[in-house]
Amino acid sequence: MLKTIFRKPESLKDRPTHYCPGCGHGIVHRIIAEVIDDMGARERVLSVAPVGCAVFAYDYFNFDCMEAPHGRTPAVATGLKRVRPDHLVFSYQGDGDLAAIGTAEIIHCANRGENISVIFVNNGIYGMTGGQLAPTTLIQQYSTTTIQGRDPKTAGYPLKITEMLAITPGSVFLARASVHTPKEIRLTKKYIRKSFEIQDKKLGFSLVEILSPCPVNWRLSPVASLKRIEEVVSKEYPLGVIKDIS
Amino acid sequence: MKYVTKLLKGNEAIGEGAILAGCRYYFGYPITPQNEIPEYMSRNLPAVGGTFVQSESELAAINLVMGAAAAGGRAMTSSSSPGVSLMQEGISYMAGMEVPAVVVNVVRGGPGLGGIGPAQSDYFQATKGGGHGDYFTLCLAPSTAQEMLDLTILAFDIADRYRCVTIILADGLLGQMAESVEVPLDYKPREYKKDWIMDGCKGRPPRIVRSLFLDPAELEKHNFHLSEKYREICKKEVRFERFKTRDADIVLVAYGTSARICKAVVEMARADGLKLGLLRPVTLYPFPEKEIRKTAERAKALLVVELSMGQMVQDVKRAVGDACPVLFKGRTGGMVFTPEEVYQSVKKIKIKDEG
Numbered sequence: 001m002l003k004t005i006f007r008k009p010e011s012l013k014d015r016p017t018h019y020c021p022g023c024g025h026g027i028v029h030r031i032i033a034e035v036i037d038d039m040g041a042r043e044r045v046l047s048v049a050p051v052g053c054a055v056f057a058y059d060y061f062n063f064d065c066m067e068a069p070h071g072r073t074p075a076v077a078t079g080l081k082r083v084r085p086d087h088l089v090f091s092y093q094g095d096g097d098l099a100a101i102g103t104a105e106i107i108h109c110a111n112r113g114e115n116i117s118v119i120f121v122n123n124g125i126y127g128m129t130g131g132q133l134a135p136t137t138l139i140q141q142y143s144t145t146t147i148q149g150r151d152p153k154t155a156g157y158p159l160k161i162t163e164m165l166a167i168t169p170g171s172v173f174l175a176r177a178s179v180h181t182p183k184e185i186r187l188t189k190k191y192i193r194k195s196f197e198i199q200d201k202k203l204g205f206s207l208v209e210i211l212s213p214c215p216v217n218w219r220l221s222p223v224a225s226l227k228r229i230e231e232v233v234s235k236e237y238p239l240g241v242i243k244d245i246s
Numbered sequence: 247m248k249y250v251t252k253l254l255k256g257n258e259a260i261g262e263g264a265i266l267a268g269c270r271y272y273f274g275y276p277i278t279p280q281n282e283i284p285e286y287m288s289r290n291l292p293a294v295g296g297t298f299v300q301s302e303s304e305l306a307a308i309n310l311v312m313g314a315a316a317a318g319g320r321a322m323t324s325s326s327s328p329g330v331s332l333m334q335e336g337i338s339y340m341a342g343m344e345v346p347a348v349v350v351n352v353v354r355g356g357p358g359l360g361g362i363g364p365a366q367s368d369y370f371q372a373t374k375g376g377g378h379g380d381y382f383t384l385c386l387a388p389s390t391a392q393e394m395l396d397l398t399i400l401a402f403d404i405a406d407r408y409r410c411v412t413i414i415l416a417d418g419l420l421g422q423m424a425e426s427v428e429v430p431l432d433y434k435p436r437e438y439k440k441d442w443i444m445d446g447c448k449g450r451p452p453r454i455v456r457s458l459f460l461d462p463a464e465l466e467k468h469n470f471h472l473s474e475k476y477r478e479i480c481k482k483e484v485r486f487e488r489f490k491t492r493d494a495d496i497v498l499v500a501y502g503t504s505a506r507i508c509k510a511v512v513e514m515a516r517a518d519g520l521k522l523g524l525l526r527p528v529t530l531y532p533f534p535e536k537e538i539r540k541t542a543e544r545a546k547a548l549l550v551v552e553l554s555m556g557q558m559v560q561d562v563k564r565a566v567g568d569a570c571p572v573l574f575k576g577r578t579g580g581m582v583f584t585p586e587e588v589y590q591s592v593k594k595i596k597i598k599d600e601g
């Protein structure tokens with residue numbers, strides 16, 4: 001007897017993605033899809049794709065998905081959730097979307113304790129526009145607008161926005177994971193599942209930050225990018241649960 | 247239909263009209279002179295099972311509206327000039343996504359922070375597609391508290407029918423002034439089939455609500471489709487009022503607060519035996535071009551009266567062509583003309599004798 005032990009989740013459409021080799025977005029898409037399949041929630045998911053590399057998420061997710069203007073993703077997700085409180089609503093955001101142009105929206109969404117889930121993909125760079133400085137870019141890191149490396153004197157410091165969100169009483173569960181090892185991928189999946197379950201229990205705002213490689217804009221090989229997350233990025237952005245009052 | 251008479255500020259009449267029209271989602275950020283709208287909605291939406299959120303900005307407000315409307319809710323926001331400028335990106339997205347909503351602009355003087363006095367200087371923004379890209383917003387211009395209510399009800403219906411953003415363009419005076427309003431008691435908003443909304447892909451393929459079309463050919467096709475819709479709107483939705491224009495030598499063209507003042511001017515002139523009339527556009531987009539042209543063909547001159555340095559006058563001139571002279575009277579910055587002042591401008595018009 002043959003037994004299927006690995007297949008495409010129903011929550012993903014059967015088509016190749018546009019992501020660059022070694023990019024983390026595809027992995028994150030798959031994890032989300034697996035969690036939704038596991039929860040049997042596909043038909044009641046409403047998702048919001050950001051402006052950023054993941055703008056085409058709606059071409060890959062096999063459930064309802066809409067676009068939001070750059071950074072307004074949590075506001076759009078809130079609008080959906082307020083109309084359909086029993087649906088599973090999540091926003092999918094990059095670090096430019098969430099921690100720069102959309103800083104106000106994410107803080108106030110968390111502070112109102114909006115009962116949504118946020119998947120925050122932190123690759124430390126603006127992928128879609130070709131590798132400019134992000135608020136999360138590390139000190140000394142190269143970007144196309146800090147070619148000498150990020151100098152905090154003129155370009156500020158890496159922003160730990162998830163830690164900032166922890167002080168809002170409305171946030172219930174905040175965690176930082178990564179997709180650079182199978183172990184971390186499993187943890188990412190666990191956190192996302194937890195976030196979705198918190199939403200289904202109507203406990204309030206939750207967010208999972210995911211450190212994700214961008215080999216093309218980091219100018220590293222895919223393997224070296226994963227190593228960089230292990231040795232450098234995760235030192236600045238420590239992995240684990242940041243807040244859990246669920 | 248049964249009615250009850252209420253004394254309402256224009257802003258409150260908008261709130262009352264919105265709830266009657268089935269609006270259950272309001273998102274907004276305070277700004278004078280429209281604060282009575284969010285205040286009214288915060289008080290009255292919960293009782294009808296609705297949702298009110300005071301957002302952190304107008305940026306958030308319009309995007310909350312976008313999400314709520316994409317989920318199939320009847321949603322609105324309101325603001326005044328600087329706040330509506332902030333909303334333009336979202337309005338453009340909604341035009342592209344064909345997500346319907348109502349946006350109220352209780353206009354104040356500009357540019358910049360400007361002032362809080364009544365103005366009509368956001369006409370260009372409201373009627374030419376105020377944000378980026380190839381689109382238009384429908385634009386309704388009330389001139390009484392009664393119309394603040396009636397046109398708000400209409401705005402929701404039109405928005406849903408055409409899947410477009412409808413702007414209600416009022417001003418600080420209309421918003422703040424209290425008048426008696428006939429409020430319908432048993433109004434039933436028409437429901438439209440929404441086979442495009444985000445409500446979960448149960449028993450159907452997943453839906454995508456978006457405005458992004460990276461392939462130029464695809465985007466062009468989409469814009470052709472939008473444009474087709476605007477053409478239909480221009481054919482079917484033009485609204486205007488004529489006031490003593492039949493025999494008029496000079497016709498005033500004005501909307502909103504200016505039109506109210508112009509009505510008084512018409513009465514003053516008629517009492518003096520002067521043949522003055524008023525044509526009042528109720529829809530500013532679509533603009534009553536044909537009616538203005540027809541009027542111009544019979545009249546000896548048109549005088550466009552606006553609380554701005556001259557915005558609608560451009561559309562009037564375009565409609566009139568060389569049919570008759572088009573003159574302009576404007577005040578700006580929150581200053582409002584008196585009827586006497588406008589009447590003086592009328593009297594100064596020298597009509598060429600064709601005999």
Ligand SMILES: Cc1ncc(C[n+]2csc(CCOP(=O)(O)OP(=O)(O)O)c2C)c(N)n1
Nearest residue numbers: 051052053070094095096097125126127128
């Ligand atoms: C209002 C606005 N400003 C700027 C842009 C251009 N833009 C598109 S994506 C992007 C940055 C995206 O970076 P991030 O959110 O980190 O996502 P990534 O592409 O890295 O996944 C920018 C600046 C835009 N589309 N809209």
